[in-house]
Amino acid sequence: MVKLMSxxxxxxxxxxxxxxVKPEEIGDDQPLFVDGLGLDSIDALELIVLLQQxxxxxxxxxxxxxxxxxxxxxxxxYIKAHQAQNA
Amino acid sequence: xxCYIRATGNISPQLTAGHPPFLxxxxxxxxxxxxxxxxxxxxxxxxxKLIRRMSRIIRMGVAAATECLQEAGVSMxxxxxxxxxxxxxEDTGHFISRMVSQNEELLTPTAFIQSTHxxxxxxxxxxxxxxxxxxxxxxxxxxxxxxxxxxxxxxxxEEAQHVLVGGIDEITDYSHTILSRMGLYRRGHASNxxxxxxxxxxxxxxxxxxxxxxxxxxxxxxxxxxxxxATLYKPDGPAVIEQKLNSFLEANQLDFSDxxxxxNGRNGDLKHDQVYDELKALQICPQVSYKQxxxxxxxxxxxxxxxxxNILKSGDLPPLLAPxxxxxxxxxxxxxxxxxxxxxHSFVLLSAC
Numbered sequence: 001m002v003k004l005m006s007x008x009x010x011x012x013x014x015x016x017x018x019x020x021v022k023p024e025e026i027g028d029d030q031p032l033f034v035d036g037l038g039l040d041s042i043d044a045l046e047l048i049v050l051l052q053q054x055x056x057x058x059x060x061x062x063x064x065x066x067x068x069x070x071x072x073x074x075x076x077x078y079i080k081a082h083q084a085q086n087a
Numbered sequence: 088x089x090c091y092i093r094a095t096g097n098i099s100p101q102l103t104a105g106h107p108p109f110l111x112x113x114x115x116x117x118x119x120x121x122x123x124x125x126x127x128x129x130x131x132x133x134x135x136k137l138i139r140r141m142s143r144i145i146r147m148g149v150a151a152a153t154e155c156l157q158e159a160g161v162s163m164x165x166x167x168x169x170x171x172x173x174x175x176x177e178d179t180g181h182f183i184s185r186m187v188s189q190n191e192e193l194l195t196p197t198a199f200i201q202s203t204h205x206x207x208x209x210x211x212x213x214x215x216x217x218x219x220x221x222x223x224x225x226x227x228x229x230x231x232x233x234x235x236x237x238x239x240x241x242x243x244x245e246e247a248q249h250v251l252v253g254g255i256d257e258i259t260d261y262s263h264t265i266l267s268r269m270g271l272y273r274r275g276h277a278s279n280x281x282x283x284x285x286x287x288x289x290x291x292x293x294x295x296x297x298x299x300x301x302x303x304x305x306x307x308x309x310x311x312x313x314x315x316x317a318t319l320y321k322p323d324g325p326a327v328i329e330q331k332l333n334s335f336l337e338a339n340q341l342d343f344s345d346x347x348x349x350x351n352g353r354n355g356d357l358k359h360d361q362v363y364d365e366l367k368a369l370q371i372c373p374q375v376s377y378k379q380x381x382x383x384x385x386x387x388x389x390x391x392x393x394x395x396x397n398i399l400k401s402g403d404l405p406p407l408l409a410p411x412x413x414x415x416x417x418x419x420x421x422x423x424x425x426x427x428x429x430x431x432h433s434f435v436l437l438s439a440c
Contacts (some may be wrong), residue, residue: 014207015140015195036134045196 006042012072015050016043028073043068051075057069057082089300090239090313091440093249094303097153098124098147099295099381099392100279106158109397110405114380120272121292124381126150137214140197142177145258148207149214154252155299156215165202165247165382166220167208170254170387172227172287173262190199207255207296211397220247228431232387233320235435239313242303253387254297258382263292271383273355273382282355282379284324290354297389299396309440310396311421315339319432323367328432332368332424335434347418348398350391352425354378358427369424375409388425388433389435395421399439 016039021084030036033044034051043060047069051057058087059065097103100122103116115125124147129138132150141149146301148169156162182198203209205223212221220241224233231254236253266272272287282291317335324326336342349369353360355375363369381390398404402417423435 018141019135042140042196042200049193049195 001076001080004079005072007076008079009073011050011054012047015046020063029071029072032069047075051079055079055082088239088243088314089303089305090242091209091302091305092299092310092313092396092437093306093308094159094161094300095296095396096151096158096253096297097390098114098126098151099297099390099393100124100293101380103393104150104154109401110380110394110407111179113281114407115380117149118276118292119291120267120274120289121263121278122279122294123258123281123293124296129263130231134214135206137210141210142175142181142201142203142409143200144175144177144255144294144296145207147257147294148255150300150386151211151250151255151296152207152211155253155298155300156251156407159249159251159302161249161251161300163217164219164236164249164251164300165216166213166222166236166241166250168210168222168227168234168241168250168252168388169205169209169216170224170230170232170252170389171204171229171256172225173256174225174246175202175206175404176257176259176262178202178206180259188330207253211251213337227429228385229318229320229433230256231389232316232433232435233312235392236247236316238299238301239316244300245303246419248304248425249300249302249323249373251298251300253296253384254386256294256384256386258270258292258294258384278438279379279382283353283376286355286360288355288357290378290383293384293387295381295384295387295390297393299392300388305440311437312440313435314438315434315436319434321430322432325361325362328362329368331367331432332346332366332371332434333411335436336422339436341420343368345373346420346422347416348372348404348421349374349409350421350423351376351397351421352378352387352391352427356383357377359426362426362429366424372422373409375404383427385427388423388426388435391423392437395423399437401437
């Protein structure tokens with residue numbers, strides 16, 4: 001889980017071109033949107049693509065988005081759950 | 088018509104960003120076949136959160152527009168008008184190549200969203216929260232001229248009092264390769280400082296982002312007054328160009344003897360520079376060129392307007408530009424004559440305020 005969250009942080013920085021942000025500066029439970037990392041709706045689309053590209057996970061229900069992309073931890077938990085389902 | 092250039096912002100292959108003294112330092116030398124812009128530190132001009140999504144041309148355009156607005160002290164122009172022939176090529180190339188490499192799947196939205204020709208004008212509007220008139224002209228070698236004409240008409244028809252208008256184009260590796268194959272650029276390495284002294288086949292590629300705040304009311308700090316603009320598409324020989332030029336000057340109650348300086352668009356390409364030689368009527372005027380400074384690109388007239396505005400503000404020609412004509416009297420009236428590929432010909436007339 002720790003490794004997955006660390007990977008996710010690097011991938012988010014690369015995908016969203018977050019300049020001057022280092023992986024260790026993103027908290028596991030820090031909100032990604034609005035007050036936290038300050039991401040917006042275009043970034044949400046980029047994160048959906050990131051999940052598909054890196055983890056072959058297609059977000060089937062758009063209403064899950066706010067819950068899945070709340071923090072790095074919720075993203076990692078969603079990936080883990082999906083991987084367990086498909087194991 | 089009252090159209091005053093109140094402020095400028097220019098990012099070009101020369102050190103023009105940040106309003107340093109006009110062409111005071113040594114000219115930037117480029118060897119090869121392209122002249123890329125000398126870019127400033129964008130963090131001083133654009134919010135870092137916004138920079139991350141911007142490709143190079145968007146940064147160049149937004150930064151030049153920001154510098155222009157800051158100099159003018161205007162936070163909310165009545166209109167934003169941009170001209171670009173190629174648009175946001177880097178994002179377009181990025182998006183299209185991903186479509187191919189990823190078999191039209193898993194395409195990220197940012198490059199697509201940012202790839203349209205009106206991105207820069209739209210981005211400036213978003214940053215300023217300016218919901219007013221916002222238009223982008225994509226007319227090849229007339230893109231900037233069309234934007235400028237629109238700005239002048241907005242002022243003349245009293246639709247606006249302040250218009251932010253700019254011309255922007257970039258070189259990317261893709262575009263440079265494609266345009267090189269079409270024979271636009273020289274083969275082998277040359278220096279931009281010798282571009283006009285050693286005419287040959289082809290020229291050097293250039294790029295730039297130049298913005299102007301034009302206003303209907305005169306102010307104490309204006310650079311120059313824009314008196315007129317005319318375009319001519321695919322003229323059938325020099326006689327047609329001269330005829331158009333004569334009628335343009337006549338419409339402004341002028342003749343060639345009233346022009347203190349001509350800024351011509353020579354680019355060192357034998358094929359196209361011949362057009363300037365054939366215009367005998369122009370030869371009586373002192374002339375300087377500008378594409379040795381910024382290279383050739385479809386909206387380079389914007390660089391020439393920036394140059395003319397600065398010359399008229401100071402009244403002098405920088406010795407770096409043309410040592411042979413630097414000793415003349417104060418320059419009060421400038422005619423810019425540029426042609427792009429001998430297809431798009433334009434005349435811009437400016438005078439001192």
